[in-house]
Amino acid sequence: MTFKAIIKNKQNILYGVALAALLLLLKWLEWRFVIIDNAFEIYAGAIAVVFTGLGIWLALKLITPKVKTVVVEKQVFTGPVFVLNEAELNKLRLSSRELEVLQLMANGHSNQQIAERLFVSLNTIKTHTSNLFLKLEVERRTQAIEKAKRLSLIP
Amino acid sequence: MTFKAIIKNKQNILYGVALAALLLLLKWLEWRFVIIDNAFEIYAGAIAVVFTGLGIWLALKLITPKVKTVVVEKQVFTGPVFVLNEAELNKLRLSSRELEVLQLMANGHSNQQIAERLFVSLNTIKTHTSNLFLKLEVERRTQAIEKAKRLSLIP
DNA sequence: TGCAAAATCACCCAAAAGTATGACTGAAAA
DNA sequence: TTTTCAGTCATACTTTTGGGTGATTTTGCA
The missing domain is CATH 1.10.10.10 (Winged helix-like DNA-binding domain superfamily/Winged helix DNA-binding domain)
Structure with missing residues (x-):
């Protein structure tokens, strides 16, 4: 995989990094709140919300735009170039x-x-x-x- | 939009699925060796995966498709128009x-x-x-x- | 080297184009 | 009201063009 290929997959790599970051965040939150035992449901809810958001964000980012081709006619006046028939x-x-x-x-x-x-x-x-x-x-x-x-x- | 868009994003979704599979594998391994102690993490991971999917699904279902307009100029050769002097x-x-x-x-x-x-x-x-x-x-x-x-x- | 096509020229006649001049009308402008 | 001008038409004459025919010389090519 050359440099070019890396650039090509930049987007995907970015998503991967983002996911990893989220996972880290998750771990950190776990550390912070796992102490409080009954905070579990809140924690689960937060995860759900965050990952739903992630999913939506991912989808929006990844949708390739529908290409709509508009043909505009541009008049070109043929110059008076004589070509013998x-x-x-x-x-x-x-x-x-x-x-x-x-x-x-x-x-x-x-x-x-x-x-x-x-x-x-x-x-x-x-x-x-x-x-x-x-x-x-x-x-x-x-x-x-x-x-x-x-x-x-x-x- | 739905199915078509999914096909279009096949590659990206595949990345996502692969990542999810990896996570699952991770969790599974965790589960295997740490057993019930870490049941919460498995649960959290499952929630994350499911809700990420939900988010993606939601976005694909509900968002109006992006339209990219490409303007193509078509050259139309017109004979010289006579204008009386x-x-x-x-x-x-x-x-x-x-x-x-x-x-x-x-x-x-x-x-x-x-x-x-x-x-x-x-x-x-x-x-x-x-x-x-x-x-x-x-x-x-x-x-x-x-x-x-x-x-x-x-x- | 010889032939067909191209280019050249001549003559006649008729038709069309162009020159010169004058005249009449009607509408619009001075 | 007079003048101007576009549009019309005519006559007479000259020049140019076009049709028909035939002929000679050049020339490119097989």
Whole structure:
């Protein structure tokens, strides 16, 4: 039995000590009053009272509390951390270039501006957007943006 | 409470019983060797044990159970709640009709569709969008949507 | 090394979006 | 009462977008 175990049984050891103390008290009382012979009944009564008290005290001390679990719902606002929905991205078979165009589109750029930024011709961007609309099953860039956001393809 | 609590305190009660048994053994030994002379002590010991038991029993029977309340926080992840940025809305002096058009625009509707939904002519919607772009200082609906979302004018 | 997918570009046409300007009404404010 | 303003609508015009088709070049991968 290590120190830990001693600590664990601290309570029980305490009860033992308490009982021992009471017994000593009993002995002492015996010594003091045994002389008076007919004090026996009083003595017995005192023992009864004291030990009843001890029993009650013991019981109260030893009852393990009933655990009542209260679940409190705590609202946690998910931060605006964007996680790209790669599953959907693969399902729709969007190419990287198309996704790039989609992002710029969502940022409010015109096809011409996107073309300039990506150093390609306007017609190329038009092709990309057309394919994008086909894959996303929409017919306007605003719809594409709305759907892409909904599917977490863009922030 | 009774039986359950007893089971719960099995260990402690066992300690008590063991102690009592030891006492009895002690008394018995005493009795065996000192015979009737010390009959009183046996009697006192018996009283002590019995009344201790009585006390325990009383306490277990009559005391209302201790309840320990454990509060567990449960994290509930809620999507970000949209709060319209009325300050910005007033600052930009957007009319209610314009905001309405803006919302439908952000949902991917064409001007024609917005006109039909609001029971007005296409030209009216064009006027609204034009004013909207002036007030938002943009020149495309995609930019308007982007800016409006950024300013929390629309979800 | 060769093929499929991706990326690039062109052209045409139609639809939608956007610009500019002006006008009318009704309600509310000055 | 006059002014202001939101809301409505129209016409005319330009720009952008989107659909359809076809073609060439790159490129990643088996």
